[in-house]
Amino acid sequence: MMIRRELPHDIDAVRAVTAAAFRTAEHSAPPVEPGGDPGEATLVSWLREDTGWIPELSLVAVEDDRVVGHVVATRAEIDAHPALGLGPLSVVPHRQTAGVGSALMHAVLGAADALDESVVGLVGEPAYYRRFGFGPAASIGVIAPEPGWGDYFQVRTLTSYAGQSGHFRYARPFDRLSG
Template sequence: MMIRREGSDDVDAIHAVTAAAFRGVAHSAPPVEPGGDPGEATLVSWLRDDAGWIPEFSLVAIEDDQVVGHVLATRAHVAARPVLGLGPLSVLPRRQGSGVGTALMHAVLGAADALGEPLVGLLGDPSYYRRFGFVPAQPAGITAPDPAWGDNFQVRTLSRYDGLTGRFQYAAPFDRL
């Protein structure tokens, strides 16, 4: 498996992987259009067209010249300071549980740290993301965009973290879901 930046030829494959990964999953965003793909697949397209898009943080996992996974981090803010919002993380259902998601997470977190980002926030299952150093955001002084998310909203501090606290705000397209 190889992890690399998304290329223009990967867009359709990323959409397909994201749709497949979130189709029928209880926590997935509802389709934007009735009967359409899960909201996460549409969200990736919206994010590409947003000012918060950072190409260096859109990574694909490739096996046998096929996209089998994708992770994305976009510009977010805590108290008006730039941070990253991670998601969605998508892996083809037949490849889930095989290390693809883990490899993508390590790659995107390594890239974020290397490029001087202070913090990454995400909404997800704490039992999965804890292994990457994520902790519930509220005790760390970061307020979730929606307080009902509780411990499912998590943060991971990086080398440039300096005690930043406040309300977390994702890139604008997240508000459309």
């Protein structure tokens, strides 16, 4: 398996991987259009068109010349301070639990650190994301966009973290998904 930056010819494959990964996920966003792909697949398209898109942080996992996974981190904010919002993280169902998602997470976090980013936020299963250094956002004074997320809203600090705290805000396309 190889992890690399997303290329223009990967866009359709990334959408297919994201749709497949979230089609049967327990906590998936509803389709934007009735009968359409899960909301996460549309979200990636919206993010790609947003000013918060960071091409260096949209990564694919490739096996036998096929995209089998994708992760993206986009510009977010903690009050007025730059941060990253991670997600979605997608792996085709037949390759889940095979280390593809872990490889993508390590790669995107390493790339974010190399770009001198300071903190990454996400919504996800604490037991899964703890292994990547994530913990409850509230523990460092970062307030989730939705209070009901509780410990499912997590952050990971990176090398240049300087104590940023306050309200977390994802890139604007996330608002379109939930609203």
